[in-house]
Structures are given as C-alpha cells and as structure tokens.
Amino acid sequence: MRHSFIVSSFFLFVFMSALHSQTNDLNSYISHALENSPLLKEYQNQMVINRLDSLILKSEYKPSVNFSTSNSWAPVIDGYGYSQSITHKGRNSAFLTVRQTIIGNENLKNHLSTYAIENQLLLNEKSISEQDLKLAVTTQYITTYGTMQEILYNEEIINRLEKESIILQKLTEATLYKQTDYLNFHVTLQKQHLLVSQQKAEYKNDLALLNYICGIIDTSYIQLEKPEILLQPTLTFENTLHFYNFQIDSLKIRNSDVLIDFAYHPKLDVFADAGFNSTLDNYSYKRFGASIGFSLTIPIYDGNQRQKQHNKLKVSEQIRKDFQDFSRQQYLQHIKQLFQQLEQTEEIIRQAQSVITSMQSLIDAYGKQLQTGDVSITDYMLALNNFLDAKYVITQYSINKIQIINQINYWNHEK
Numbered sequence: 001m002r003h004s005f006i007v008s009s010f011f012l013f014v015f016m017s018a019l020h021s022q023t024n025d026l027n028s029y030i031s032h033a034l035e036n037s038p039l040l041k042e043y044q045n046q047m048v049i050n051r052l053d054s055l056i057l058k059s060e061y062k063p064s065v066n067f068s069t070s071n072s073w074a075p076v077i078d079g080y081g082y083s084q085s086i087t088h089k090g091r092n093s094a095f096l097t098v099r100q101t102i103i104g105n106e107n108l109k110n111h112l113s114t115y116a117i118e119n120q121l122l123l124n125e126k127s128i129s130e131q132d133l134k135l136a137v138t139t140q141y142i143t144t145y146g147t148m149q150e151i152l153y154n155e156e157i158i159n160r161l162e163k164e165s166i167i168l169q170k171l172t173e174a175t176l177y178k179q180t181d182y183l184n185f186h187v188t189l190q191k192q193h194l195l196v197s198q199q200k201a202e203y204k205n206d207l208a209l210l211n212y213i214c215g216i217i218d219t220s221y222i223q224l225e226k227p228e229i230l231l232q233p234t235l236t237f238e239n240t241l242h243f244y245n246f247q248i249d250s251l252k253i254r255n256s257d258v259l260i261d262f263a264y265h266p267k268l269d270v271f272a273d274a275g276f277n278s279t280l281d282n283y284s285y286k287r288f289g290a291s292i293g294f295s296l297t298i299p300i301y302d303g304n305q306r307q308k309q310h311n312k313l314k315v316s317e318q319i320r321k322d323f324q325d326f327s328r329q330q331y332l333q334h335i336k337q338l339f340q341q342l343e344q345t346e347e348i349i350r351q352a353q354s355v356i357t358s359m360q361s362l363i364d365a366y367g368k369q370l371q372t373g374d375v376s377i378t379d380y381m382l383a384l385n386n387f388l389d390a391k392y393v394i395t396q397y398s399i400n401k402i403q404i405i406n407q408i409n410y411w412n413h414e415k
Contacts, residue, residue: 025225026141029214033137034130036215043126047119054115061101061108069094073280088279095275102268110258117255121248124415128241135410137213138227139403144206145224146399151199153395154192157388161189167371176373185377229402232409234335237328244415246324253317260309267297335411342404349397355390363387 034040073090074082165186172182204221211218237243271293278287362383369375 024222026138026227026229029141029210029216030134030137032216033133033214037129037133039129040126040133043122043129047122050115050119050122054112057111057115058108061103063098063100066097066099067095068097090280091278092280092284093275093277095273095277097271097273099269099271102270103265107262107265110255110262113255114252114259117248117251121245121252124241124244124248127413127415128245131241131410131413133213135406137210138229138406140206140210140213141224142227142229142399142402142406144203144210145227146396147199147203147206148224149395149399150392151196151203153391154196154199158189158192158196161185161192164367164370165189168377171371171373177377181377185381188381227402229405229409231405232412234408235412235414237331239414240331240411241413241415242327242331242411243324246320246327249320250317253313253320257310257313260306260313264299264306266299268294269296270294331411335408338404338408338411342401342408345397345401345404349394349401352390352393352397356387356394359383359387359390 071090071092074084075089076082076084168177168182168185171177172179207222208219272290273292274290276288278284366375366380366383370377370380
C-alpha cells in the first residue's frame with residue numbers, strides 16, 4: 001500500500017508539473033481566436049470592397065473622355081467595287097469625346113449612402129460575430145477550467161484517502177477493523193483513482209477543443225487561470241448590438257425608398273467632341289471640326305411600377321418591425337430566465353456551504369476516532385461521502401454560475 005501511495009504521488013507530481021509548465025488566461029485565448037478568425041477578416045475586407053465600390057460610383061458620374069478612330073478605303077478596280085456614291089472611296093475619322101451625366105447632388109449622395117449603410121451593417125455583424133466567438137471561447141474555457149478544478153479536487157480526496165489508508169491498514173492488522181471493511185475502503189480509493197484518470201482524459205479533450213476554437217495548434221497540458229468574469233449592468237434591448245441590426249435594416253429600407261423616386265427623375269447627358277471626319281475627297285484637310293449635344297430621358301409611364309416598388313418596401317418594413325418586436329420579447333424573457341437561474345445557483349451554493357460547515361466538525365471527529373477504532377469505517381465513509389458530495393456541488397455550481405454570468409454579459413453587450 002505504501003508503494004501504491006508513492007507511485008500515485010509520483011504521477012500526481014508529474015501531472016501537476018506539466019500543468020504548471022505553461023499557463024494561459026481567458027483573455028489570451030480570446031485574443032488568439034479574434035486574431036485567427038477568417039470570418040472577422042472577411043468582414044473587414046468586405047468593408048474595404050464597399051469603400052472601393054463607392055469610389056467607383058463617384059468616378060462613374062465624373063466626365064468620361066474617349067478617343068475613337070475609324071478608317072476605311074474602298075477601291076474600284078476595272079469597274080469592280082463598292083458604289084462610290086455610298087463609300088466615297090473611303091472614310092477617315094478621329095474623335096476626342098467628352099460626356100457628362102447630369103444628376104443632382106442629392107441623388108448621388110443617396111446612391112453613396114447605400115455603401116455607407118452596408119458598411120454599418122457589416123461593422124455591426126462583425127461586432128456580433130466577435131461576441132459570438134468570445135461566447136464560444138469563454139464557454140469552452142469555463143468548461144475546461146471546471147474539469148481541471150474537478151481533477152484537483154479529486155486528487156485532494158485521493159491524498160486524504162491515501163493517508164487514511166495507511167492508518168487503516170495498521171489498525172486492520174491490529175484487528176481493530178475487519179479485513180472486509182478495509183477492502184471496501186480500498187475499493188473506494190481505487191474507484192477514486194479511476195475517476196481521476198477519466199477526468200484527465202476529459203480535460204485533455206476539453207483543452208484540445210478550446211485550442212481548436214481559437215485556431216491554436218498545441219497538444220500540451222496547460223493550467224488555466226480562474227476566469228474573472230464580472231456581471232455587467234443590464235441594458236435595455238434598444239441599447240444592444242442585436243437591436244442595432246434592426247435599426248440599420250430600417251435605414252436600408254428608407255434609403256431604397258428614396259432611390260426609387262430618384263430613378264424616375266429626368267436624366268440629362270451632355271457631350272462634346274472634336275476631331276477629324278472626312279471621306280477621301282480633295283478637301284480632306286478642311287474636315288476638322290467639333291460638335292456639342294445633349295440627350296434627355298423623361299420617364300412617363302411604366303405600368304405603375306413605381307408605386308408597386310414602394311408598396312414592396314412597406315411590406316419589408318412591416319416584416320422588420322415584426323422581427324424586432326419578437327426579438328425584444330425573446331431578449332426580455334431570456335434575460336429574466338438567466339437571472340432566475342443565477343439566483344437558484346447561488347442558493348444551491350449557499351445550501352452546500354451550510355452542509356459543509358455542519359459536516360466539517362463531524363469529519364474531523366470521525367477522523368480522530370478512526371485512528372483509535374472508536375468509529376466504524378462504514379460510518380466514516382458515509383460521513384466523508386456526504387461531505388465530498390457537498391464540496392462537489394459547490395465546485396459544479398460555481399462553474400455553472402460563471403457560465404450563466406457569461407451568457408448574461410453576452411446578451412447585454414452594448415452597441
């Protein structure tokens with residue numbers, strides 16, 4: 001038995017040394033996840049593309065300058081060839097043309113606002129994606145940290161039982177306890193070792209999943225620091241990131257409504273050109289010239305499509321409002337439910353702490369009586385199990401409490 005204790009202590013030392021070889025806190029994992037996320041990079045690049053598209057749109061409404069030339073020769077050989085009354089033997093032309101579309105500043109401003117609104121939406125979706133990623137990382141971090149705490153907690157139990165086992169072995173050899181009672185105690189100790197082995201495997205898997213979420217390539221054991229997550233003040237739904245998406249959708253609909261009207265405004269294009277345009281006659285050198293002109297388009301009737309498009313946007317706005325109202329109700333219900341869970345969790349922790357306080361004196365008294373054979377191993381194990389169960393409840397519900405606070409903070413993130 002002494003040899004078993006030494007071997008167990010050695011493996012515990014190796015495991016704890018590995019745990020202490022590298023440490024990381026929650027913020028470092030979140031930083032890695034945000035830095036490695038391709039989705040967040042995509043949002044950033046898409047915003048760059050939108051800014052470039054807006055510059056392209058501005059360029060489209062600036063004057064365009066083009067050079068064009070057309071040259072042909074139509075020979076007549078032995079009376080065979082195109083009619084010279086049509087071809088004039090050939091034609092040469094070269095033009096420099098300037099064209100400008102005339103639109104109002106408000107029209108261009110509203111077209112450009114489409115890209116500005118789209119960037120607002122992308123920025124908000126990027127913020128929501130960041131929050132989703134932080135939630136996923138934090139949730140897995142807390143889960144992994146909880147598994148590590150269970151290992152440390154159960155290793156503490158093993159150390160205690162190992163010490164008691166040495167004493168009980170001597171008392172059993174002195175016939176103060178039955179051999180069967182001691183064997184029952186030893187089986188409990190072996191089950192505890194098995195439990196710790198299972199939890200170590202679970203911890204390794206939890207840690208691997210945490211690294212996977214963050215995009216970290218690492219298979220070593222790392223001791224996680226306790227996550228310091230404080231409960232943030234509760235916000236109204238109108239001050240959250242999720243509500244801001246509905247606001248931006250409303251801006252998009254209003255802007256689209258305005259653009260429908262602008263599409264039915266008259267469109268004016270002016271142009272001017274200068275260059276050479278001549279047939280192959282004797283006066284080609286005089287065929288340099290210039291011209292100016294304009295084109296005007298005035299929409300008159302298109303089957304009342306304009307009003308139909310406005311009606312479509314009214315329906316879209318109503319759909320947006322319906323989703324907004326439903327999301328508000330969901331938010332209020334979810335926050336209320338989370339706070340109820342938080343209150344229940346804290347109450348269970350208080351009750352478990354009360355049990356531990358009551359059991360601590362009994363365990364200490366039984367521990368002393370165990371060394372003199374004045375208490376049965378069965379009674380001692382029963383009291384110890386009740387004590388350990390209460391400590392386990394505190395460990396589990398303390399982790400649950402952090403998870404609930406993490407959920408509340410996620411929904412209460414300010415825009």
